[in-house]
Amino acid sequence: MNSKWKKFNRKLSVVLSTSLIASMFSMQLLASAEVTSSSVTSFKDVEQSYAKTEITKLIEKGILSGFADGTFKPSDSVTRAQLAKIMVGALQLKPDSTVASSFKDVEQSKWYAGYVSALVQSGVAQGTSKDTFSPDKKVTREELAVFFVRAFGWETKNAPTQTTKPQLADMDKVSDWAKDSVSLAYQSGFIKGIVQKDGTTTFNPTGVADRQALARLAYEFVMNKSTYEQFMIPAKTEEGTDNSNPTKPETTKPSENSNKGNSSNNSSTGDNGNNNNTGGNNGGGQQTSSKNLTSPGTYTLGNVTGNVTIGSQGVILKDTKINGNLQVLESVANGDVTLDHVTVTGTTSIKGGGPNSIHALNSVLATVIVDKADGSVRLVLEGASDVQQIEIKSGAIVKNDSTGDVGPIELTDSIPHNAAVVLNGTFDSIMVHAEQISVEFGDNSSIGNLEVFQQALNTVFKINQGATVNRAILDAIVQFSGAGALTSAQVNVEGSDFSGLQQHPRIEADPTVTSLVYLPEIIDLSAVNATKQIVLTGVTGSANKDVTSLASWEVENNGIVTVNNSGKIQAVANGTTVVKAKYGEYQIQVPVTVAVYNELTHPRLEGVQVTNGSAKLTFTNGLDVSELTAEDFVVHAYYNGQERELSNLQYHNGEFTFSPIDSYGSTLYITVDSNTDKTQFAGSQSASVKLTGFGGRIKDVAGAPVANLQISFRKGLDNKTGEIVGTVTTDTYGKYYINMQPGIYTGELGGGDTKYIRTYLIGVSAVNVNNQNENQTAIEIPAANETRFVLTWGKDPADLDSHLIGPAGDGGVFHTYYADKRYYYDDELMVDLDLDDTTSYGPETTTIRQLLPGTYTFYVHHYSGTSTIKMSGAKIDVFHGAVPTPSATYTVEEGSGNELYWNVLKMIVAEDGTVTYETVNQFTNVNPLHTLTPESSSQETNEAGE
Incomplete structure (x- = not known):
């Protein structure tokens, strides 16, 4: 246990910057601005609070405040904004809104802006990203414990290893990153726990913290700090000096551009890439300035006061401490780099390296960022290496063979769609923000906590043989498969798929749910196959939660009725029985009666199809529905x-x-x-629709709306052949909206008997945001004398550009692209780029209006965005003449390499008008314009990179 205490202080800053912040539940809270009150007597709701005394004292000190309606709301959850205010008061900091301006979700006019800024400046907390603070997010109980231990500013290495006080009974439910802090806070008496009937004490670590709990801890921190000093000693700096400042800044992540230019930031005495085994004149404990290692070899740099860049493969860096940042540059390509006994106090950025790649041996690294464009990089941690945190921004393989400590791994939302991340070894905490990627846990790997955030829709997790994921918290719909095991999962949104696992995980209940309510309370069914829905709601401290599809359902006698996983009951035969549902520790029982009404002769309601605005009914026995009126029905809706x-x-x-x-x-x-008389029909039917979905606008290349165009949707990214799960038709303004279950969908438009080429759009339906800009351009079939090139691709890179070079009317050549879209000859439009798409997917269309004999070359430029052309899924369809299907198609082959240009094809037009196609398929960093038309060098374009 002593070794764990020793690791605590080093790990704590990264715990705050990642786990403390990123692991908060992503549930919206309607927070009100706080107002100061000088006396607790003005708050009418604190008399029964267990923290009444503490609330009173802290209000008198001006640290706590209440709400404008005269309440304190002691049982309400705590937001990050409220926490910032209280911590700033407890630490006696001065509100200052200067830093808060860097957070786009913290307006200067908000009451909490100054508190957020002060807390961030103190180093006690950071934003949830470089430009967001998430002021309305809720805080859990285990996060409060970690936060206050950090605020004390003390190390835990001398914490007692033995005590007469029993450990918390639910310590196994505490996240690994919080165990040391929660244990110390409890053993010291700083947190009290909850005494159970059996005499044990629990903590409910993942429960959302309420305001009275925060008040008690803040009171202890402010009024009784000395009481706990016997359990904690002031942290020491590396040189052994005392550093008891409770607001010591933690290690921060660099800004996006903080490392730009480092490759040229070399002093005149810096290493010039000499290949030697001693590292030139730099060794031992000498202080050196920034270094740029540009040749293979073994280097020992001693203490470096600036940054180091590695620009060559075959570099072995040994016995070096970098008091700055380390960059492994793209120029390392697919080569290897080894860090042997290297310490980096800043950021280690890995943009190069191959499948065997980057080895860290007995090294200490603060923040590691893996961001190789094509994803073909492997990071191996060996020996006793320690890494505080790892951010993955591209596809990657991370292997942990180290006996040291590896902090949280964050899979960021910048990882391209369909990228693969492989994690081998033991990892305490994995946090996933990336959408539509593949995450594989290697054979015999061990994962502590896996947190999947809202934006990580459709990410797929494969748990290999012998691998174990201890616990998953799922705020997005994802899929699991593999021969390994997922022990338990807290499922906060319905729809995740565990069917690919050999054994389903134990499903945990949301800890904020305190009871269950259900409707209707009694079920009666009047026809065989009739259905009725039971809606199950979890009561929480704020907004209630629909847990109908998250509960486990069963029926006492399934010969009378059956019940599905979503609480829908279906009649089988006459009789009475009970349907039961269980969610966490809570369960309900609903009495059900089936009394079939004139089964053989009477019409029955057989089905209902629900949308947000309609319910379409079907009947048996040829019932004339036109004779029915609203009085023949009873309609119940639940929301x-x-x-x-x-x-x-x-x-x-x-x-x-x-x-x-x-x-x-x-x-x-x-x-x-049916109504109570059942004079027209018998039976009942239930259906539901998730009020999630997306919409957008369809326009043509001229920007005009495309009306009455049907769009058919399939589940999944780039799914062009699967089952159609929904259709919608654009209105007069070209707009559409469709309700769909959360997920990613591929919409097909055009083709068939329409005048448009078959193209596709991507729509994302999420539980936390209503996407209404899933737009697309409908491309018309070319005229008989036209040829059209259509470029499409995936989410990444954001901007691929179409380029066409061909014969000009004056005997020269033309070049159309985004900066020079149209080519005219004798005032006649010959070629034009109809559409330049800069926001992923395409299409970009280039149309030859008048063909001239000669050779046309089409190529693609990676203009901006993450990932590479080879990983983009780019495709070029060529339509020659008035045909609805392409005359030629070229699809990029997936592979490594981050070249800027893809020279795709040549189209050769003979004097008689015959057209033939020639595949080029070359990748290069040299603009094909210059190699194909040397004389064009005098016609310099404005294109970036040329």
Whole structure:
């Protein structure tokens, strides 16, 4: 245990900058601005709080405050903004809004701006990213413990290893990164825990912290700090001097551009790449300035006061301490680099290296950022290497063979779609923000906590043989497979797929849920195969939560009714029984009666299809639905745990219509039943629709709206052949909106008997945001005398550019691209770039209006964005004449390499007009314009990189 205490202080800063911040539950809180009150008597809701005394004292000191409605809300959850205010008061810091201006979600006019800024400046906390603070996010109990231990500014290496006080009974539920802090805080008496009936004490670590708990800890920190000094000693600096400042800044992440230019930042006495075994004149403990290692060899630099760049493969850097940043540059390509007994106090940035790649042996690294454009890089940690945190921004392999300590690994949202990340070894904490990627845990790997954030839609996790993921927290719909094991999962959104695992994980309940309510409370069914929905709601301290599909359902007698995984009951035969649901520690029982009404002769309601605005009905026995009226039905709707009256509900010819619910993210359940007389039909049917989806606008290349165009959607990214799961038609303005379950969808438009080429769009349906800019351009089929090149690609890079070079009317050549879109000859348009897309996917279209004999060359330029052309999925379709299908297609072959240009094809037009195609498929960093047309050097373009 002593070794763990010794590691604590070194790990703590990264715990705060990653785990403390990024692991907070992503649930929205409607927070009100706090107002100061000088007396607790003005707060009408603190009399019964266990922290009444502490609240009173801290209000008197001006550290705590309440709300404008005269309440303190002791049981409400704590937001990051509220925490910032209280911690600034407890640390006696002065509010200052200067730093807060760097956070786009902290407006200067907000009440908390000065507190956020002061806390960030103190080094006690950082933003959730370089430009966001997330002031409305909730804080968990284990995070509070870590936060206050950090605020004390003391090391835990001398914490008691033995004590007469029993350990917390639920320590196994504490996140690995928080265990040391929670244990120390409890053993010292700083946190009290919750005494259970059996005499044990629990902590509920993942429960959302409430305001009274924060008040008690803040009181102890302010009023009784000396009480806990016997358990903690002041941290020492590396030189052994005392550093008891509680606001000592933690290691911070560099800004996006902080390392630009380092490759040229060399002093006149710096290393010039000499290949020797002693590292030239730099060795031992000498202080040296920034270095640029540009040749293979073994280098020993001693103490470096600036930055070091490695620009060549075959570099072995030994026995060096870098008091700055280390960069492994793109020029290392697919070569190897070894760090042997190297310490880097700043950021280690890996942009080069191959499949055997970067080795860190007995080294100490603060923040490691892996960002190789094509993803073909492997980082191996060996010996007793320590790494505080790893950020992965591209595909990568990370192997941990080290006996040292490896902090949290963050898979950032900048990782390109369909990239692969492989993690081999033991890792305490993995945090995933990346969307639509593949994450593989290698054979016999051990993962502590896996946190999947809202934006990580459709990410796929493979757990290999012998590998174990101890616990997953899922705030996005993802998929698991493999022969390994996922022990438990807290599923905060419905829809994740565990079917690919040999054994399903134990599903944990949301710890903020304190009870269950359900509707309806009694079920009666009047026909075989009739259905009714039970809606199960978890009661929380703030907004209630629909847990219908997250609960486990069963029925006492499935010969009478059955129940599916989403709480829908279906009648089988006459009788009575009980349906049960369990969610966490809570369970319900619902009595059910089936009494079939004139089964052989009476019409039955057989089905209902629900959208946000309609419910279409189907019946048996040829019932004339036109004779039915609204009085023949009973309609119940449930939304957000309550029965909801549907506005403007009308019935006509087998369909109910109603005003769409203007809300987003929850499920609308509708049950249609026969009236009590059952004079027209018997039975009932239930259906639901998740009020998530996306929309956008379809326009043509001229920007005009495309009306009445059908779009068919398939589940998944770039899925062009699977089952169609939804269709929608654009309105008069070219707009569409479709309700879809959370996920990524591929929409197909055009083709068939339309006048448009078949193209595709990508739509993302998420639980936390309503995407309404999933736009696309409809490309018309060319005229008989035209040829059209259509470039499409994936999410990354954001901007690929189309270039076409060909014969000009004056005997020279033309070059069309984004900066010179049209070529005219004798005032006649000959060639034009109809559309230049700069926001992923395409299409970009280049059209030859008048063909001239000669050779046309089409190439692609990686203009901006992450990833590479080879990993982009780029495709060029060539349409020659008035045809709906391409005459030729060229698709990039996936591979390594980050070249800027892809020279794709040549189209050769003979004197008689015959067209032939020649595949080029060359990748280069030299603009093909200059190699194909040397004389064009006098016509310098404005294109970046040329």
